Amino acid sequence: MLNKTKLMTAMLLFSSSMAMSQMKVRDELPDKYKWNLTDLYATDEAWKQEKDRLQTEMQKVAQYKGKLTQSPATLLEALEFNANLGKEMTRLYSYASMKSDQDTRVTKYAGMKQELGQLFSQYGALVSYMEPELLTLKDEQLNSFLNQEKGLATYKFYLTDLLRKRAHKGSEDVEKVLAYSSLMSGNAANIYSTFSNAEFPYGDIEVDGKTVKLNASNFSLYRASENRDIRKKAFDIYFGKLNEFQRTLGSTLYGNLNSALFYAKARNYNSTLEAALDAGNIPTDVYHNLVKNVNSNLETFHRYLNLRKRMMGVDQLHYYDLYAPLVDKVDLSYTVEESIDNILKSLKPLGKEYVDVSKKAFNERWIDMYPNEGKRSGAYSNGSAYDVHPYILMNYNGKYNDMSTLTHELGHTMHSYLTNKKQHVANADYSIFVAEVASTLNEELLNDYMLKQIKDDKTRLAILGNYLEGAKGTLYRQTQFAEFELMIHDKVAKGEALTGEDFDKMYLDLTRKYYGHDKGICIVDENVKSEWSYIPHFYYNFYVYQYATSYTASAALSEKVLNxxxxxxxKYLDFLSSGSTKYPVELLVDAGVDMNSKEPFDLTISKINKVITEMEAILTRLGK
Structure with a gap:
């Protein structure tokens, strides 16, 4: 799920079982489990006053029109104005979006997000002259400016990258139209988010004689139940309810695909994939090679699935079995305190400063920890408030996977914290391509630490199994999503209409290929066809492949960090502090891994097979 963050220390005032079994009303949760957004703005009124101030302030950007290439001093002044205004506008949006996410039913904050969307659109129109004007700079003139005005060194990467993309920039009039079009380009994603989080009529599931609303958070919980009947029922109910809205959800996704195609064509790209990857100057071959490499190594994935079948002792593995505990009667439940303790100890190889800042994250209410009614599902890290600190949204349910998710988001937090601390705001953001490296490396360190503490065979099986499930979810599942995205974008580019029924068929066929359905390895039941409509990342346009590429990069880097x-x-910590001072592939080379080679992928597959071999040996030793 990009993206920066921090955490908060928690002392558990109610049991994990209570947190897992009941959806709390937000006011019932102790403040220490809720993020403190007053670090951004003291009140909603203070937010409004700042928005009004910026709405007036941003008009001043017009004074630089026609003057950007006249002198290096004027250029620097304009770029500084733009960067600082963007910083403050982003802080405004962070507050509104996180306020909305903590309870999506509150329309006030949804309205504030919309106001910011309009503000960004207005400002985009005001500065629409800037890049067309900058594109008139010749390389020699830019070099002269850089030599004359040392302050422009901060913007060197931005300026040289802009000139690289000359062919994809339009005239001032075209840029102005594209800026205004942002008012509607995100409608499909916004409708999907509001519907799925705030208004979707989730079904009910009966568990232990109690009726529970099967929302996204509870679905994640009950699909991991040790009781196979509950797992199957959770999938039937959840996907069945999604299927009832197949047409609506198909329309929103199709609308998003058309929006992406519009921008790709308007920007003179050959495809939506090329348009999405060009921001980081990433060759489309990186994407295609990932899909190709994973498809060529499905045997390793099927080996994992056969291992899961053996460990679960089922005659036939089904898709609804894939989140169940691998080992019976192994307690892999952790309170928040236990998770924090394990995470901090696992991070020691990264040094004292890294651990100390992580402690601040836990202690200073940077995290919204538990689910509550109306809260956005899933987890993310938001480090976009440059002058403050990152935040984390969690829906903690007390399982090992939640501890793993917590350290994952903390990785984003530290990436954001370090780059915000070391870089000028103009270079403080970082590419999505590298965003998941820090998060998945944190998970690798946690797994390594936990395995060193645990000698019991059954518990080791559970931890090793968690690593394999991470490989399943991050490398194979995300690449499957990436391949699905590529398929549906290509069809729209060819002028084909897509309905919810079309998405169903394509998704089910692809999922069955990945999971070896026709080989009898894992039965992908018919209702899985609806899963695509549960994945918000399909609205992010070629985002998910980066989870997989980052996973392979972090596998290689974690070996260097540990050994x-x-x-x-x-070099790794310098990488986390580098922001956007280089292209992402170059930053990873500096950190010690070359994504243009097959080596990171091969190392990852080798590690997966090594873990499977160890688990098979333990099973044999246990007589299973």
Whole structure:
């Protein structure tokens, strides 16, 4: 799920079982489990006053029109004005969006988000002259400006990258139209988000004689039940309810695909994929090679699935079995305190500063920890408030996977914290391509730490199994999503209409290929056809592949962090502090991994097979 963050320390005032079994009303949760958004703005009124101020302030950007290439001093002044205004507008949006996410039913904050959307659109129109004007700079003139005005060094990467993309920029009039079009381009995603989080009529499931609303958070909980009947029932109810809205959800996704196609054509790209990847100057071959490599290594995935079948002792593995505990009667439940303790100890290889800042994250209410009625599902890290600190949204349910998710989001938090601390705001953001490296490396360190503490065979099986489930969810599942995205974008580019029924068929066929349905490895039941409509990332346009590429990069880097020299660790921390000072592939090379080669992927597959071999040996030792 990009993206920056921090956490908060928690002392558990109610049991994990209570947190897992009941959806709390937000006011019932202790403040220490809720993020403190007053660090952004003291009140909603203070937010409004700042928005009104910026609405007036942003008009001043017009004074630089026609003057950007006249002198290096004027250019620097204009770029500084733009960067600082963007910083403050982003802080406004962070507040409104997180206020909305903590209870999506509150229309006030949804309205504030809409106001910010309009503000960004208005400002985009006001600055629409800037990039067309900057594109008139010749390379030699830019070099002269850089030599004359040392302050422009901060913007060197931005300016040279802009000139690289000359062919994809339009005239001032075209840029103005594209800026205004943002008012409607996100409608499909916004409708989907509001419907799925605030208004979707989730079904009910009966568990232990109690009727529970099967929302997204509870679906994640009950699909992991040890009781196979409950798992099957959760899938039937949840996907069945999604299927009732197949036409609506198909229309919103199709609308998003058309929006992406519009921008790709308007920007003179050959495809929506090329348009999405060009921001980071990432070759489309990286995407295609990932899909190709994973498809060529489905045997390793099927080996994992056969191992799961063996461990669960089922005659036939079904899709609804894939989130169940691998080992019977192993307690992999953790309170928030236990999770924090394990996470901090696992991060020691990254050094004292990294651990100390992580403690601040836990202690200073940077996290919204537990589910509550109306809260956005899932988890994310938001580090876009440059002058404040990152935040984390969680829906903690007390399982090992939640502890893993917590350290995952903390990885984003630390990436954001370090780059915000070390870089000028103009370079403080980082590419989505590298965003998941820090998060997945944190997970690798947690797994390594937990395995070193645990000697019991059954518990080791559970932890090793968690690693494999991470590989399943991050490498194979996300690549499957990436392939699905590629398929549906290509069809729309060819002028084909797509309905919810079309998405169903394409998704089910692809899922059955990945999971070996026709080979009898894992039965993908008919209701899985609706799963695509449960995945919000399909509205992010070629986002998910980066989970998989980051997973392979972090697998290689974690080896250097754990077993390498102090210099290897320093290079990794420097990478986290680099922001957008280079292209993402170059930053990873500096950190010690080359994504243009097959090596990171091969190392990852080798590690997966090694873990499977160890688990098979333990099972044999246990006589299973």
């Amino acid at each position: 390498g020299s102090d210099n290897d660790r320093k």
